[in-house]
Amino acid sequence: MRLAIGDVVRDRNDMVIGTVASLDTNATRLVVMHVPGSTPRVADARDLQIVARKSCPPTALDRLLALFTLVVALLAAYVAARSVQGLGGSWPLTFMAALGGFTMFAVAYRWGLRVTGPRRVRI
Incomplete structure (x- = not known):
């Protein structure tokens, strides 16, 4: 799976939606995501599902x-x-x-x- 900072992902364990804040590409494959109304949470990359890609309006x-x-x-x-x-x-x-x-x-x-x-x- 290819992720960028700002992508919207869903955690398959408890179906929480958040945006990717940080990526760890080492052997642990952890992703830090911002969840609305909560503290940032860490999830394994294999447990995530991409909901939407980050997009910026054209300048x-x-x-x-x-x-x-x-x-x-x-x-x-x-x-x-x-x-x-x-x-x-x-x-x-x-x-x-x-x-x-x-x-x-x-x-x-x-x-x-x-x-x-x-x-x-x-x-």
């Missing part, structure tokens, strides 16, 4: 970066399609060149989000 900079990536990807698709069409390529080849140009930037954006996202630790 203005994140939205601007997504819009910039979309514009650049569409521009790359247009340039690739026009280049293939200008060289006398058929419409399937033109379509595939445009799709490849767009996908190149879309995949790079997705991998960038994965690298800069919350760190998940295998427990």
Whole structure:
């Protein structure tokens, strides 16, 4: 199981829901979780069930970066399609060149989000 600080988990022993506060990746595999209205409690990672992943709303900079990536990807698709069409390529080849140009930037954006996202630790 992969957990990040801030994930919502449920203890299978007594069905208490809390958020992950700290992770111990040593041999003990203990997780400290904040339970509402109670003191922090320690649970074994094998007794936990993931209820929800931590998510943050996108900031203005994140939205601007997504819009910039979309514009650049569409521009790359247009340039690739026009280049293939200008060289006398058929419409399937033109379509595939445009799709490849767009996908190149879309995949790079997705991998960038994965690298800069919350760190998940295998427990």
